[in-house]
Structures are given as C-alpha cells and as structure tokens.
Amino acid sequence: MEEARGIQYGDRREAPIGVFDSGVGGLTVVREILHQLPAERITYFGDTARVPYGSKSRETIIRYSRQIIRFLMTRGVKAIVVACNTASAYALEELRPQVEVPIIGVVKPGAKMAAAVTRNGKIGVIGTEGTISSGIYTSFLKDLRPDMQVLGKACPLFVPLAEEGWLEGEVPMLVARSYLEELCHSGIDTLILGCTHYPLLRPAIAEVMGPEVTLVNPAYETAVSLQNLLQEQGLRSPGIHKGTGPLCEFFVSDAADWFNRFAGRILPAGITNTRQIPIEEY
Amino acid sequence: MEEARGIQYGDRREAPIGVFDSGVGGLTVVREILHQLPAERITYFGDTARVPYGSKSRETIIRYSRQIIRFLMTRGVKAIVVACNTASAYALEELRPQVEVPIIGVVKPGAKMAAAVTRNGKIGVIGTEGTISSGIYTSFLKDLRPDMQVLGKACPLFVPLAEEGWLEGEVPMLVARSYLEELCHSGIDTLILGCTHYPLLRPAIAEVMGPEVTLVNPAYETAVSLQNLLQEQGLRSPGIHKGTGPLCEFFVSDAADWFNRFAGRILPAGITNTRQIPIEEY
Numbered sequence: 001m002e003e004a005r006g007i008q009y010g011d012r013r014e015a016p017i018g019v020f021d022s023g024v025g026g027l028t029v030v031r032e033i034l035h036q037l038p039a040e041r042i043t044y045f046g047d048t049a050r051v052p053y054g055s056k057s058r059e060t061i062i063r064y065s066r067q068i069i070r071f072l073m074t075r076g077v078k079a080i081v082v083a084c085n086t087a088s089a090y091a092l093e094e095l096r097p098q099v100e101v102p103i104i105g106v107v108k109p110g111a112k113m114a115a116a117v118t119r120n121g122k123i124g125v126i127g128t129e130g131t132i133s134s135g136i137y138t139s140f141l142k143d144l145r146p147d148m149q150v151l152g153k154a155c156p157l158f159v160p161l162a163e164e165g166w167l168e169g170e171v172p173m174l175v176a177r178s179y180l181e182e183l184c185h186s187g188i189d190t191l192i193l194g195c196t197h198y199p200l201l202r203p204a205i206a207e208v209m210g211p212e213v214t215l216v217n218p219a220y221e222t223a224v225s226l227q228n229l230l231q232e233q234g235l236r237s238p239g240i241h242k243g244t245g246p247l248c249e250f251f252v253s254d255a256a257d258w259f260n261r262f263a264g265r266i267l268p269a270g271i272t273n274t275r276q277i278p279i280e281e282y
Numbered sequence: 283m284e285e286a287r288g289i290q291y292g293d294r295r296e297a298p299i300g301v302f303d304s305g306v307g308g309l310t311v312v313r314e315i316l317h318q319l320p321a322e323r324i325t326y327f328g329d330t331a332r333v334p335y336g337s338k339s340r341e342t343i344i345r346y347s348r349q350i351i352r353f354l355m356t357r358g359v360k361a362i363v364v365a366c367n368t369a370s371a372y373a374l375e376e377l378r379p380q381v382e383v384p385i386i387g388v389v390k391p392g393a394k395m396a397a398a399v400t401r402n403g404k405i406g407v408i409g410t411e412g413t414i415s416s417g418i419y420t421s422f423l424k425d426l427r428p429d430m431q432v433l434g435k436a437c438p439l440f441v442p443l444a445e446e447g448w449l450e451g452e453v454p455m456l457v458a459r460s461y462l463e464e465l466c467h468s469g470i471d472t473l474i475l476g477c478t479h480y481p482l483l484r485p486a487i488a489e490v491m492g493p494e495v496t497l498v499n500p501a502y503e504t505a506v507s508l509q510n511l512l513q514e515q516g517l518r519s520p521g522i523h524k525g526t527g528p529l530c531e532f533f534v535s536d537a538a539d540w541f542n543r544f545a546g547r548i549l550p551a552g553i554t555n556t557r558q559i560p561i562e563e564y
Contacts, residue, residue: 050331056536060536157453159442164438170456171439174452254342255342
C-alpha cells in the first residue's frame with residue numbers, strides 16, 4: 001500500500017491509533033479505547049459521505065477501506081482499528097497484507113467475548129446485511145468451539161434509527177420486536193451487537209430480548225485486544241505527550257457539524273475540531 | 283463542464299434522456315417518463331454506492347451531481363432529469379450554467395402541481411432533511427402564489443424503509459404516524475411527496491393523512507414538463523429507433539444485482555442489463 005506520511009513521530013509509541021468507521025457508530029469503539037487506554041492518541045475517520053456500508057458490496061467496501069487506510073497512514077498512525085463490522089467482515093483479511101502497521105477489527109474480539117460468556121453454546125448475531133451474509137461471526141465462533149450454534153439476523157433499519165437519534169419510544173421498540181422476535185424464541189443465551197451503531201439502541205434490544213440473554217458489545221473486547229497488541233509490539237504510549245499533536249483528532253468525508261453534534265451523545269467530552277477531507281482522492 | 287462524449291447520435295432527437303437519482307427511487311420518475319413518452323430512450327444512473335443523499339451536505343451533493351452529469355454526457359444524452367429531490371434542491375441551479383443540454387429537476391414541477399390542486403392554499407411537503415431544510419418547495423410555491431402556507435417535515439426513515447421493501451404493516455404505519463401527526467392536524471389539503479422513494483410508501487402515507495388530503499407525486503408533472511421542454515427545443519424523438527442502442531440503459535455505482543431486483547418492483551418490465559461504473563473517476 002502506497003504510503004505518503006504527512007506526519008512522522010520520532011518515538012513511534014507516541015503516534016496515534018487510527019480508528020475508522022462508515023460514520024459515527026465507531027465512536028462507541030473510541031469511547032471504549034479512551035476508557036481502557038487513556039494515554040493513547042486517536043485519529044478517527046468517519047466516512048459520513050458514503051455511510052451506510054451495510055448494504056454495499058464487498059468490492060466497494062474494500063475500495064473505500066483501502067482509501068481510508070491510505071489516509072490514516074498519512075497521519076502517521078502506529079496501528080489501525082477497523083471499528084466497523086461490515087468493513088471488518090469484508091475488507092480486513094484482504095487488506096492486512098498491504099498494511100505495514102498492526103491492524104485489528106471488531107469481529108474477532110466480539111466473537112471471542114461471546115464464546116466466553118455463553119453458557120448453552122447458542123449465540124445470536126445481529127448486524128448489517130453485509131456482516132450477516134458474510135457469515136464471519138459464525139466462522140470465528142465455530143473456530144473457537146465447533147459445536148456452537150449461531151443464528152444471524154440482519155437489522156438494516158437499526159442504523160438509520162440510531163443515526164436519527166430515535167433511540168427510545170414506540171418506533172424503535174416495534175422495529176426491534178419485528179427483527180428480533182425469531183431470535184427471542186430460538187433459545188440463544190447471548191446476542192452479539194454486531195454493528196457499532198447498535199449499542200445506542202441497547203435499551204430497546206435488551207427489553208425485547210429479556211434478562212436471560214446477555215448482550216455482547218464487541219467494543220469492550222476490541223479495546224482489550226488492542227491493548228494486548230500494542231503491548232506485544234512494544235507500541236504502548238509512554239504517556240508523556242510532548243505536544244506533537246492533540247490527543248484525539250477527528251476527520252470525516254462530509255460536513256463536520258452534524259458529526260460534532262452526534263459525537264456529543266457518545267463521547268464524554270464534546271468535539272469541535274473535526275475536519276472534512278476529500279477521501280476519494282486517497 | 284468537461285465533456286467527453288463516448289457516444290454521439292447523428293440525429294440528436296434520437297439521443298437518450300439522462301435521468302439520475304441517489305439510488306433506486308428515481309425509477310418512480312422513469313416509470314412516469316416511459317408511460318408519458320414511450321418513444322424516448324432513457325439512460326439512468328443510480329448512485330447506489332453513495333446513497334442516501336438526504337442527510338449529506340450541499341457541497342457533497344453538488345460534487346456528486348457534477349460527476350454524474352459528466353458521466354451522462356459521455357453517453358450522449360440530449361437532456362437531463364435530476365430525479366432526486368435533494369439534488370434538485372441543492373445542485374440544479376448551481377450546475378445548470380455548466381450543462382450544455384436542457385436540465386430539469388423534480389421540485390419545480392412538484393410545486394406547480396401542488397399549487398394547481400390545493401383548494402385552501404395550505405400545502406405540506408415531506409422529504410429528506412436536505413430537501414426540507416433547503417426551503418426550496420416553499421420558495422417555488424410562494425413564487426406561484428405568495429399567500430400560500432407551506433409546512434415542511436423531514437422524514438429520514440422513509441428512505442431506508444422503502445429500500446428495505448418494508449412498505450406495509452405495523453412498522454411503516456407507526457413511522458408514518460409519528461412523522462405525519464403534526465401535519466394531519468395542520469389543516470393542509472395537499473401533501474407533496476418530496477422524495478422519489480415516498481410514492482412506494484403511498485398506502486401508509488395515504489392512510490395516515492386520510493381522504494381529505496391530496497397526495498402529489500412530482501414524477502407525473504416532471505414527465506409533463508420534460509415533454510414540453512423537448513417539444514420547445516425540437517428534441518422529441520421521431521419514434522423510429524435505428525438500432526443505435528437499447529431503449530433504456532441502467533448504470534449504478536455499486537453492485538448491479540440488488541438494483542435489478544429492486545427495479546422489478548417499480549418498472550413494468552424487469553431489468554437485467556445494469557452496469558456498474560466507477561463514478562468517482564468522472
């Protein structure tokens with residue numbers, strides 16, 4: 001992969017972690033990384049001009065992910081987190097050989113955590129059409145435990161519901177009930193929230209699924225995996241910021257103001273420094 | 283605007299009409315053109331890789347529209363129909379001076395028709411966030427009749443509902459009721475379906491609004507305006523096809539198969555010849 005670093009860090013450990021998603025959903029992963037790894041810098045890219053990824057083809061998602069990784073490399077990142085389930089499902093293994101920094105997705109950590117919490121070995125996965133039809137969660141879960149029973153269900157309307165901020169009330173409840181009814185009666189004891197937007201709808205999903213079903217948000221385990229990876233590679237931040245740049249920086253492909261407003265709902269501190277970049281040119 | 287015609291027609295009248303939309307919604311306009319102007323060829327482009335347009339910024343929509351117009355010009359079109367309300371609202375007047383063939387949108391025809399059918403001068407408009415916040419319907423309606431009262435309401439979830447084919451039952455009814463309740467009690471007698479996807483949800487919208495409110499689909503009047511425009515400019519097809527190409531051709535920016543399936547719900551004849559093109563390169 002072509003690399004045109006605009007920024008270089010003398011001490012690689014001080015470089016930021018690149019995180020990307022189709023839009024704002026990946027901020028739920030950023031929230032978890034900030035919580036577990038408070039000394040790390042983050043460079044986030046949200047592809048707000050081309051969101052959603054969930055209904056697009058594998059080839060298109062790979063092309064978009066490649067452009068984004070090129071952009072993140074120009075920011076001198078020391079590792080990349082693909083904080084989008086659809087991109088993790090379609091593009092991660094394809095692009096890994098071309099990226100010269102460590103790269104992880106959210107799917108493998110999510111599968112690992114679900115396998116650890118299930119008691120009866122029956123796991124449900126909800127996600128975009130792309131993630132579910134790729135069968136990637138099933139494949140990782142069966143690698144961990146071959147007798148696992150996995151039931152997938154695409155819930156395409158959850159992303160626009162979450163992006164519209166329609167998180168509670170009759171409509172999300174009815175939509176959740178329509179999508180999840182089958183899973184409710186399937187005997188699963190664990191449900192993976194296989195799309196970074198879905199944790200925003202957690203109250204409605206939890207109410208429909210009931211207290212017997214454990215909801216797994218892959219963001220938590222992704223931050224744990226990231227921590228281990230940085231440790232192994234000697235890339236953990238020494239925690240002394242020498243003013244090489246801000247702790248977090250945010251980039252989007254469409255207008256920044258809407259992103260800033262939405263980010264305030266997810267991240268503990270408000271964002272105001274988001275910049276728009278022409279991602280198609282990378 | 284740069285023009286690189288791949289196809290040229292000896293008799294300009296035999297050239298196709300270029301029609302574009304953010305995705306499949308514009309096929310409701312194609313359906314109306316085919317019905318009213320059966321002798322015309324159509325070259326359709328659906329920007330399925332970058333749909334939806336409704337929540338994106340004006341600058342992004344103008345950039346996307348410019349690329350699409352460049353592409354349509356390479357197909358030798360004799361006129362262009364912007365079959366997307368958001369692109370009509372944001373990009374039409376900006377791009378018109380740069381396009382050397384006649385170009386029309388769906389907003390002005392929609393406003394004209396609504397002004398013709400209203401009895402009490404109170405008109406509702408539903409559309410994407412972009413279309414509603416642009417205030418373009420209000421502006422055209424007040425040009426036609428300054429005392430007109432116009433109420434706009436953005437209904438962002440209607441597009442994903444329609445694209446998922448979730449056209450009837452409890453969920454679209456509840457979503458329609460949530461969005462339209464205010465308009466129901468506002469005294470409007472006419473409601474403009476200001477997004478090309480919305481005619482697909484007409485049954486739910488009609489049931490919520492009741493029989494006293496006339497629903498206006500701008501597609502009908504757009505085809506009438508197109509017919510007048512072609513007539514004025516001496517561009518009506520003579521109706522004799524000499525084998526220069528197919529009657530209709532379809533292009534998309536993402537995988538063609540989903541588009542083909544969806545098109546079957548809207549157009550009288552099925553589509554199988556859709557081609558994917560790299561729109562970002564235009």
